[in-house]
Amino acid sequence: MSLRVENLSVTFARDNGAPLAVLDRVSFEVQPGEFVALVGQSGCGKTTILRCLSGLQPSYEGTMTIAGRRLTGVDRRVAMVFQSDSLFPWRTVQANVAFGLEVRRRGKAGADRIVQDLVNLVGLAGFERAYPHQLSGGMRQRVNLARALAVDPDVLLMDEPFSALDMLTREAMQLELLRIWSHRRKTVLFVTHQIEEAVLLADRVLLMSPRPGRIRRDVPVPLGRPRASQVRRTREFHALVDALAEALAAAPLDGLVRS
Ligand SMILES: Nc1ncnc2c1ncn2[C@@H]1O[C@H](COP(=O)(O)OP(=O)(O)O)[C@@H](O)[C@H]1O
Ligand SMILES: [Mg+2]
Numbered sequence: 001m002s003l004r005v006e007n008l009s010v011t012f013a014r015d016n017g018a019p020l021a022v023l024d025r026v027s028f029e030v031q032p033g034e035f036v037a038l039v040g041q042s043g044c045g046k047t048t049i050l051r052c053l054s055g056l057q058p059s060y061e062g063t064m065t066i067a068g069r070r071l072t073g074v075d076r077r078v079a080m081v082f083q084s085d086s087l088f089p090w091r092t093v094q095a096n097v098a099f100g101l102e103v104r105r106r107g108k109a110g111a112d113r114i115v116q117d118l119v120n121l122v123g124l125a126g127f128e129r130a131y132p133h134q135l136s137g138g139m140r141q142r143v144n145l146a147r148a149l150a151v152d153p154d155v156l157l158m159d160e161p162f163s164a165l166d167m168l169t170r171e172a173m174q175l176e177l178l179r180i181w182s183h184r185r186k187t188v189l190f191v192t193h194q195i196e197e198a199v200l201l202a203d204r205v206l207l208m209s210p211r212p213g214r215i216r217r218d219v220p221v222p223l224g225r226p227r228a229s230q231v232r233r234t235r236e237f238h239a240l241v242d243a244l245a246e247a248l249a250a251a252p253l254d255g256l257v258r259s
Contacts, residue, residue: 003053005028036204081141081144087144101151156187198244204220217247
């Protein structure tokens, strides 16, 4: 389902009451089944965009739609995978993945099937009864991903989901995500501040300017799929990463067209 964000603006109040413009008329579109990465410096408003989309941000201006229908709050068409651990520590893997289905009152038999399929898909068969503290960081993010997919959302939002992982686990999880995504072709908006990660994963990279965040560049990633680890060592990959790094480091107003 195509996701559309139009003129999204968010202003917070600073401690002294003065307004802090965090997002300034952010507009972009993500096509059905497309994987788009949103890249920008820390503090530029990436998480705020995802909070708006997932109904967690009470005040904003602008409109957000999926397949033409507006998002006006928490919406079952959207699911989010957070940066750090958001699993329930007192629930097993199985029960964590089942959470959204319980909330949506799926029948038990149907729910069990969905949960088992997802546990298998994310590579956790055999760990159904484990608790989060018994899992590695990478495994916990697999559970988070399965939990988000369980409710069969139209749009999957991911907020730096691998940033707390060590480098090797992170690289393995990036490829795992691509494998899983190839099975469940969701529309994905993936936030990261790592350009390599964005290029490896996405069909398109949206570069944001520093606060107040705007979309500065919309850059297609013409690498073929499926993508394997070796793509990171190609000249094409490095050329793209370099070009994006340069664009990101450029003057804040570079390329910005004020409307
Ligand atoms: N609830 C809030 N109240 C005040 N300021 C906030 C709030 N949430 C975020 N901010 C500020 O908004 C800016 C953007 O935050 P965020 O969206 O988390 O950025 P990013 O995810 O790109 O690092 C930051 O300067 C942050 O301090
Ligand atoms: Mg953030």
